[in-house]
Amino acid sequence: MIDTRPLSELDPELAALIEKDVTRQRSKIQLIASENFVSVAMMQASGSVLSNKYSEGYPxxxxxxxxxxxxxxENLARERAKSLFGAEHANVQAHSGSQANMGAYFGVLDPGDTILGMRLDQGGHLTHGSPVSFSGQLFNFVAYGVDPETEMIDMDEVRxxxxxxxxxxxxxxxxxYSRIIDWAQFRAIADEVDAIFLVDAAHIIGLIAGRAHPNPVPHADIVTATTxxxxxxxxxxxxxxxxxxAKPIDKGVFPFAQGGSINNQIAAKALAFELCARPDFEEYAHQIVRNAAVLADTMADEGMRIVSQKTENHMFxxxxxxxxxxxxxxxxGILLDQMGITLNRNSIPFDPRSPFVTSGIRIGTPSVTTAGMRQEQMVTLGTLIVQILRQRNDEVAMKELGTRVHELADEFPGYPEDFPGHV
Ligand SMILES: Cc1ncc(COP(=O)(O)O)c(C=O)c1O
Structure with missing residues (x-):
């Protein structure tokens, strides 16, 4: 029979590393726009025995x-996804956002076809035509960008x-990209040139689920996302x-882009869609947006330039x-992480510096909102970020600012000190 000892007994070295990252996640303020804290139930579904089953194909x-x-x-996950977003068909097998895009492109296009997407250095993703991604190597990508003045998508250029x-x-x-996208305008342009309209909602799908961002599903032919x-x-x-x-997309995902489905992850997706349909998730999604707005406004008041002036979603x-x-x-980014605030460097529109150096940072509020922070804490946090950057050469000031960051982090940890499911 299988060994039933817990990880801490079976492989203490690995257990200690996971524990170490729990400490990192609990002790620093997490502002990476693409991250969040999953619940214990999510870990249970994701770590379940469904991992054992091979099931190439579809239900x-x-x-x-x-x-x-x-x-x-899988049917439960599909039905919940369809109902949550009002979609006619859902494929829940894609292993990642990149494979969702790969499956979608190859499902409905041929290699060499032309795709119009956003410039990578102005907000687009690697799978939107980067030369180091399958997308840039196998399709002919043409890119639109933002208006240099408003830093918002230049719809005239798109057209x-x-x-x-x-x-x-x-x-x-x-x-x-921090502004609401006009789905109807994109749809109209796609119709003018008889193009398929695909929305890559990887970043905003949670806000869409919580009704805190307009839903692209009624406008788009295909919507891809991460969960x-x-x-x-x-x-x-x-x-x-x-x-x-539906058929070409399913074929694009399996067998074209990947093999057997990851059933434990599909179960966890079913749970996520169920939780998103509950009223408290709607409140959570709106709070993410309120928090991001206050954080951006506070930093702007402290003298920081916010790209496109403000945010209407979860990031800026x-x-x-x-x-x-x-x-x-x-x-x-390195300095703020050392001080207890984790986020990432990011190119800003028309950035003269390389993507590895950049002139910007990207900030997002899903994790801190899960941790329970509200507008009041966003004011504190925004002030702390700008002060840390301004006073980075003042050792005494930095010590005091570091203490204040850790007090805030300790007051709002993503996980309690000893939560069930802990290794
Ligand atoms: C817009 C967009 N599309 C696709 C992806 C790819 O997702 P994954 O990292 O799961 O492959 C991301 C990831 O951040 C993204 O931001």
Whole structure:
């Protein structure tokens, strides 16, 4: 029979490393826009025995026997996703956001086809045409960007490029963009050039689930997403689409992009969709947006330039040069992490520095909102971030600021000191 000892007994070295990261997650303020804290129930579903089952194919059409239960689990996840987002079809097998995109592109396009997406250095994702990703190597990507003045998507440029290049697909949805996207306008442009309209909602899907951001599903042909960001589910991908694309999308995911489904993750996705449908999630999603707005406004009041002036979702970019011409996103990110605030460096529009150095940082509020922080704490946090950057060469001031960061982190940990499911 299988060994039933807990991880701490079976592999203390690995258990200690997990424990070490629990401490890191609890002791620092987590502001990475694509991260969150999962619940104990999510860990249980994700770590369940469903991991044992091989089930290539889809419910009712498997290449293995014994799939009766995982069929039910996958159908539950699909039905919950469809109902949550009002979609005609859901594929819950994509292992990640990148594979959701891969499955979607190859499901409905041919290699070499033209896709119009956002510039990577202005908010687009690697899978939107980066030369180091399958996307840039196998498709012909054309890129639109933001208006240099407003730093918001230049819809005139989107329309002009769409008419000039006649793409087979237009993508909206980004990794680093803080404003609400006008789905209807994108849909209209896609219709003008007869393109498929795909929304990559990886970042905002949680806000959409909580009704804190307009839903692209009524406008888009295909919506791809991740389940591990504001949605607060397991690490994984999701594709929603119109019925007419259901078969090609399913084929694009399996067998084209990946093999056997990860049933434990599909179970955890089913749980995430259920939790998102409950009223407290709606309140959570709105609080994420309120927190981000207050944090950005506080930092702006302290003299930090916020890209496109404000945020309407869960994240924003800020320009380090507004604190000091010499300050880079890399230096700011490392310094803030040392001080107990974890976030990431990020290119800002028209950034003269490389993506490894950058002039900006990206800040997001899903994790701190899960930890219970509200507007009051956002004011404290915004002030602390700007003061740390301004006073980074003043040892005495930094010591005092570090203490204040740790007091705030200790008051709002993502997990209690000893939670069930702990290794
Ligand atoms: C817009 C967008 N699409 C796709 C992805 C890819 O997701 P994953 O890291 O799960 O492959 C991300 C990840 O952050 C993203 O921001």
């Amino acid at each position: 009712g059409r498997r290449y293995y026997e014994g799939c009766q239960v995982v069929d039910e689990v 002009r490029l769409a008419h000039e290049h006649r793409p087979k697909m237009i993508i909206a949805g980004y990794s680093a 591990h960001k504001a949605l607060r589910g397991p690490r994984g991908g999701l594709v929603l689409c119109r019925e007419e694309f 970019l800020s320009d380090m040069r507004s604190i000091d011409e010499e300050l880079t996103g890399k230096e700011a």
